[in-house]
Amino acid sequence: MCAQTPRYRELYEKLRKHILEGVYKPGDLLPSENELCAVNQVTRPTVRQALNLLANEGYIKKRQGLGSVVQSPPRGVGILSLSGTTSAIGSDNLKTEAIVKPNVRPWPPNFIFELTEVERESGCIYFERLRFVNDIPIFYDISYLPNINLPRFTSRSLNNVSLFDILREHYQIQVKGGEQNILAIKADERIQEHFGVKKNHPILRLDRKMETNREGFSFYSQIYCNTEDYRLTGRF
Amino acid sequence: MCAQTPRYRELYEKLRKHILEGVYKPGDLLPSENELCAVNQVTRPTVRQALNLLANEGYIKKRQGLGSVVQSPPRGVGILSLSGTTSAIGSDNLKTEAIVKPNVRPWPPNFIFELTEVERESGCIYFERLRFVNDIPIFYDISYLPNINLPRFTSRSLNNVSLFDILREHYQIQVKGGEQNILAIKADERIQEHFGVKKNHPILRLDRKMETNREGFSFYSQIYCNTEDYRLTGRF
DNA sequence: ATTTACTACTTGTATATACAAGTGCAAATT
DNA sequence: AATTTGCACTTGTATATACAAGTAGTAAAT
The missing domain is CATH 3.40.1410.10 (Chorismate lyase-like)
Incomplete structure (x- = not known):
């Protein structure tokens, strides 16, 4: 009863998949953190943890006041x-x-x-x-x-x-x-x-x-x- | 009034410095998150944000139930x-x-x-x-x-x-x-x-x-x- | 003596909340 | 018309709290 995937990880996987599948295209804005909270029934720290993973790996870039911008995949x-x-x-x-x-x-x-x-x-x-x-x-x-x-x-x-x-x-x-x-x-x-x-x-x-x-x-x-x-x- | 360094960053810098200076040596345990809270007058999420930076950069390795273990510096x-x-x-x-x-x-x-x-x-x-x-x-x-x-x-x-x-x-x-x-x-x-x-x-x-x-x-x-x-x- | 259970610690996850600060647009002012 | 102000949104930072889960040592039971 330990290794179940945490919710922030699930959300991360989901968003990552959507980005790779083109649901969100480069340049698009991801739904705002509050929207993601509402849709996924989690709180903002949880959403932020998921988004931080995505940002660290270059899938998105966060911009204060604007939102999370989907990045184009690296060329290599x-x-x-x-x-x-x-x-x-x-x-x-x-x-x-x-x-x-x-x-x-x-x-x-x-x-x-x-x-x-x-x-x-x-x-x-x-x-x-x-x-x-x-x-x-x-x-x-x-x-x-x-x-x-x-x-x-x-x-x-x-x-x-x-x-x-x-x-x-x-x-x-x-x-x-x-x-x-x-x-x-x-x-x-x-x-x-x-x-x-x-x-x-x-x-x-x-x-x-x-x-x-x-x-x-x-x-x-x-x-x-x-x-x-x-x-x-x-x-x- | 924007670019002042956040508290988690300050704590990160401080701990990083201490590790590099040998205050904490490889294999040592860092003070627990709660101790760091008390000493630095911040809350645990803030401490954790600082520790996560250190962990990402390989200065420490966190082990649930044990604590944050200081790592030996990479050889290269x-x-x-x-x-x-x-x-x-x-x-x-x-x-x-x-x-x-x-x-x-x-x-x-x-x-x-x-x-x-x-x-x-x-x-x-x-x-x-x-x-x-x-x-x-x-x-x-x-x-x-x-x-x-x-x-x-x-x-x-x-x-x-x-x-x-x-x-x-x-x-x-x-x-x-x-x-x-x-x-x-x-x-x-x-x-x-x-x-x-x-x-x-x-x-x-x-x-x-x-x-x-x-x-x-x-x-x-x-x-x-x-x-x-x-x-x-x-x-x- | 060995095993088991407990306890007191640790970090991991999650919620709820608050305010600061940056962005973009529309309305109000000049 | 051009500029400024304000507002409604965004993310950034921080606090306070709660419980789950892993660790290690001790005390109790076998």
Whole structure:
């Protein structure tokens, strides 16, 4: 009786969906906070909490005295920030292909993030995926999940589904936040092959730690990104 | 009688300072929300607003039933998110050197961000700086400010001072948020020279738009970053 | 001795309310 | 006609309060 989604979160999801579906178009004003109160039967602080989430993620921009203006979606691929319930990696025209299926193995030595004793002992579930935006390979990512209480995970298919969704629906795990490091590297042979680029092609690497609602449970991914055509976007 | 800093912001600044100064060390618990209420003569929503800012920026992590745990500072150079009042680019061991002093010129064609009519007509204040972390050149950044109501700006010295501070103190301009794009590129000749790297060295480029409290006033910077030794870090 | 239950704390969510401050438009004044 | 004033709206900030839910230690029961 704990993990039920709070009302401000429900409202956030609803408004976000409406914006993405075009019910509210860029430049439009969202209903005022008081209207949203009345329509959704909640109070203004609750509405404001929902709107703040939307504003932080760039869906709307609030202007005192005017209202909440719906923003036009960023031109690139959003990945720098993500919502707690959905992967923020694009949405349309995104295909995912599992290159290496989930399997259990020990953690790599000198892992990109520090691990707890429990994590290290449990080993990790490892898999690799390639993600296409408009049929162009843009992301190549390697995921590492601690092998702790994730029954039947290795037999799941990961094609065209969000890891975030699987974790939420089947394991009640939600991402609450995380940490990321970004650097530029040269494409090594493996990357060259996946992206079809030449040697020395500059590639962006993201190392991410995803922290979840399950205490002490984090998972990790290393994402290689070809920013030649699609760059990463984010707000702060 | 508008731009006075709100109380939650004051509390945020105070706690942030204390954390940075080591009054509260990583792993410590911050005083509980109720204690902070009593000490600072504010109510819990106000305290929570301040703590949320700290949590978003990774200074603390809140744990229900326990308290607010102070986090250890990230290992890299924080730039992916920034606070409204201080530049988030490092803090210690950071030197800045102006390579091209501020001068007025027309905006470049095909600018990295869309400009309003007013901005384009006014021209821009342009300057270049090189930033050193521990005496190693890490950032090379080009700044573009709309030439609108910024008296005597071009005669200011920009060595070892934060642009954010200058704008805040002399022009009452505060950064409220912004947008950024990230991509990986090869070092061109200019970059090679500044960073002392070879041809084809991968470099990270950030294009940033900073939105301010002055309506319609944004400024821009293009930051080249050598992530060989220092990577960019951020939370989400 | 081990387990259980309780208690006193913590943060999370939600309501209700009030006033300040910015925006835009219409009405009143000049 | 042009300017100013005022009003009705918006979001921003702040207070006061209540209960839910997670944590950790202690006391009680087995």
